[in-house]
Amino acid sequence: METLESHVGGRWHRASAEFVPIHDPTTEEPIAQASSHGIDFAAALDHARSTGGAALRAMTFAERGELLMRMSKVISDAREELIALSLRNTGVTRKDAKFDLDGASGVLSYYGYLGKELGSRRFLVDGEGSQLGRSARFWGQHAWAPLRGVAVLINAFNFPTWGFAEKTACAFLAGMPVLVKPATSGALVSERCARALIESGVMPEGAFSFVSGSLGDTLDHLGPQDVLAFTGSAATGASLRRRERLLEANTRVNIEADSLNAAVLAPDALEGSETWNLFLRDVAREITQKSGQKCTAVRRIFVTRERLALVRDELATRLADTVTGDPQNESVTMGPLATAGQLEEFVAGVAKLVRSGAEIAYGTGQRVDGVGASPGRGYFVGPTLLVAEDPDAAGEVHRHEVFGPCATLMPYDGDPERAAELVARGGGSLVCSVYSDEEPWLADFVPHAAAWNGRLYLGSEKMAEQAMGSGLALPQSKHGGPGRAGGGEELGAWRGLALYMQRVALQGSRAMIDRLLG
C-alpha cells in the first residue's frame, strides 16, 4: 500500500497518522493511503504567499506562459504512467483517463499560448480607455493586477489531473501561487501528477503546494487577498459559502458545482436529420462518459411529447452498447463509480427520482457485476434512463442530481418559452444543450435559457461534424453557472484569470497610465 505525501513549504511532508485509505473501485482493494497530519497549514500558506507569490509576480505573462508550457510537457511525458494509474485508482476506462489527462496538458498549453500573446506585461489591460476630463490629460483605463495571496484549489474526484491543472493554469498566468487539494479518492493519480510537476523543477519555489488528505485548518487562515476555488457538490459548495472565516475576511470564493444540466430537442430537428443524430449521440455519451461522473453531464432531457417513445427507444438502443466492467478489460466501455459512497448515493438517488414520479425505461439503477471483475465486487452500475411523463409533478428530477450514468427524459409541448422554463427548474446549471436549426425558435429560447446557464451549446446541422459534445469544458469558453451551479466562473480565455486578480480603475494622465501598463 502506497503512502501519499504532501508538498508544502518547499518540501515533501509524509504523515505518520490519521490515514484515509484509497480503494481500487474495481476490486475494492485498498491501494494507497493519504493523510496531511502534522502539516502547519498557516506556515504553508505564508510560504506560498511570500515565496511563490513574489516569484510569479516578478514574471511577465510571457514568462508565466512559458512555465505553463513546460508544465504541460511534464504531464504529457508522464501520460502513460498516469493513464495506467487512473484505471486502477479511479476505475475509468483508458479513453476516459485520456479525457482527464489530455485535458490537463491541453489547458496548461492553451494558457501557455495565451501568456505568450499577452507578452511582456504584468497587468492585464481591460477594455478600451476613456477620456474623463476635457482632454486625454485626464484619462481612465481599467486593468487587472494579481492578488497578493494564495489560491486554495479544492477539486472533485472525477478529474484528478484536469481539475487542478485548469485552476492552476489560470492562477499561475494571473500571477498567483496555489495550494492544491484534490479529492482523496482519486489522490493517487493527483499526487503522481503533482510529483512529476514538482520534481521536474520547472515551477518557482512556493508557487505550487499540494496536500494529500485533509485541508486541516487551512480555510481559517485565509484573508482578503486569498482565493478559494472549489469544484464539487452543490452541498459542499453551499457549506463553504457559509464558512465564518471566509465571510469575515471577505475571501473570494468561486464555486463550480454539479448541476441538473438539460438537453432540449427542438421540434424542427426531424428524425434522422444531422441535428437529431447529434442530439442522440451527445446525450448517450453524456450519460456514459466517465460513468456519468461529470459536473457537466446531461441529467434532464426534454423532447416533444409525440417523440418521447421514439427518443426513449433510440437512447436505450445506444445505451445497450455500453459494456460495464473492469477498465483493464478491453471490451469494457464504462468503468465503475469512484467509491462505495458514490455507489450508495447513486442507488438511493435513482430510487428518489422514481418515488418522485419517474419510471425506469432502461437499466436498473442498481449495482451490477462488472465484466472482467470478480462477482459481487466493484462499484459497478449500468447506464440508467428514466422517463418522467409529467415534468411538473416530478419535482426531484429538477432538484436531485444522481451523479452517475443516469438521466431523465421528459416531454414538453414544443414551445421555446416552456422549454426554457423547464430548463430553469434546475435552479441554475453549468450548461444547457439545445438542438435546433430554426433561428426564430432559438431566438425565443436562448435569452431565457442564457439567464439560467453558464454555457449554451447550440447543436445544429452546421456544427454537427465538428462538435465536441456539451460536456466538454473548453478553455476558450467559460465554465460555471448561476444559482445551484455555484455562481462561479472559470476558464473562458482571459476571463479565467479574473478570479485571481483585482480589477482596478486607473485614473490619471494618459501618458503615465500607458507607460505603467506597458
Place this chain on the structure above:
Amino acid sequence: METLESHVGGRWHRASAEFVPIHDPTTEEPIAQASSHGIDFAAALDHARSTGGAALRAMTFAERGELLMRMSKVISDAREELIALSLRNTGVTRKDAKFDLDGASGVLSYYGYLGKELGSRRFLVDGEGSQLGRSARFWGQHAWAPLRGVAVLINAFNFPTWGFAEKTACAFLAGMPVLVKPATSGALVSERCARALIESGVMPEGAFSFVSGSLGDTLDHLGPQDVLAFTGSAATGASLRRRERLLEANTRVNIEADSLNAAVLAPDALEGSETWNLFLRDVAREITQKSGQKCTAVRRIFVTRERLALVRDELATRLADTVTGDPQNESVTMGPLATAGQLEEFVAGVAKLVRSGAEIAYGTGQRVDGVGASPGRGYFVGPTLLVAEDPDAAGEVHRHEVFGPCATLMPYDGDPERAAELVARGGGSLVCSVYSDEEPWLADFVPHAAAWNGRLYLGSEKMAEQAMGSGLALPQSKHGGPGRAGGGEELGAWRGLALYMQRVALQGSRAMIDRLLG
C-alpha cells in the same frame, strides 16, 4: 410632518403604523416620517419580476437608453425643489446637494448614451469570438443576458438620489427591474425624487418599486435570479453576506462598503509644485465635502516624515477656511452630520483613534455649534485632522472608519513598497490616490496598491488642471473595492451591467450565433 409613501405593485402605499421619524439635522426637528407597514413584499417582488422584468427585457439597449435619458431629464427638471429639500433633510450645503443630484441625472444620462451606442441588441456581446473546431463552423462567443429576477437596491443616507440612480441606471440598461430602498434618514429627498420619476410616467409598469421605511421580509423572498446591491457600512454589508436565505438561494450580493481610503504623497512631488498643490486641494476637499460622509473620502494620508509638519500645517490652514453651520446660511461651507447617531459615532470614533495613538492636530472631534443654527442644536462637528506618528502602532487608524470630516496624517519612509504596504493595512479600499510624476516610483507602487483598491487615482502635474478629485465616482470607472470595501463592482461603463446579467458562453455554428446576437 410629511408622511412618506412607498410605491409597490404598481401603486402608492401609505402606511398607517410603525413610523420612523426623519429629522432636519440642523434643527433636530422631525420633518417627516416613513413606514413600510402593511406592504406585501413577496407580492411586490413578484410584480416587479413579472411585469417590470418582461417590459424591460422586451426593450432593446437603445430603447432602455432612451428611458434613462428621460429619467435624467425628470430629475433635472425637479432639481431646484430637490436641492431645497436636501438642505433641510440631509443638512448638506447647496453645493453638496448639487453633487448628489447632478450625479444622479449625470449617471442616468451617461448610461442613456451607452444604451444608444449598444443599439438594437438585447445581448451584451462580451469580447471577440473564437474558433473552437477545425473551422468557424464550431464557434464560441461570450455574451451577457439579463437576469430574470428583481434587483433590490439598498442605499446609504449620504447620496439620497445618486445612490439609487447609479444602480438603477445599470439595472435598467441591463434589462432588470428594481426595488429601491434608500436609507430612512435621507428618504424625504429620495421619495420626492422617486415620486417625480414615477409620476412622470416614463418608466414601464413594475420596473421601478420604491420602499419608504423598512424592507420587512424582502430578503427572505429573493432567489437565484435576483440581485441585492448594497451600499453602506462594512458592518451591515458583512451581515448581509451572512443572511441565510441569500446563501441558500445563492442570490448575487454586491457590496460597496465605506473603507479606509488612503492618499499618498510620493517623495518627488515638491513643495509648491502642481502635484503638491493638487494633493493638498484634493485631501482638504475630501475631508470636508458632504461633511466627510462619502464612502470614497480620504481617511488616511501618508507623506514622508520630513514633510509631516508642513503638510499638517498646510492642511490645517485649508481646513480653517471651513464654515460649519446651517446650510441655508450663505457663508456656510459644511453642513451638519446626517443624524444624531452619526454624530455620536463620529465623536466616539475620533476618541477611539486617539486612544490608538493618533493625536488631534486640527479641530476637536467634538460637537460644535453651527453658524446660523440655534446654539446647542444640530449635529455639527468641525473638520478634524489627526496625526499618528507611528502608523504601525496606531492599529485602529487602519481599521476604524470615522464617517465624517476626519482624516489621519501619517509618515512613511518614501519607499513605494512601504507606502503600498501601509495602504494595504486598510484591508481593501474603494480608492487610493497617489501624487507623483515619477514613473519608476509609481511602477513599484501601483501593482501592489492595485491589488488592494478598486480604483487608483494618479495625481500628477499633467492631469492636475482637469482632475476632478479622488472622491468622485465617475460612471466611466468602476466603483467598488476588495476585502473590507465589500468586493463589489459598480459602474465602469458596460462593466456596471454585469451585476444584473448572466454571462453565458455560446457554442455553435458561427452563422447562428451571429444571427442570435444581432
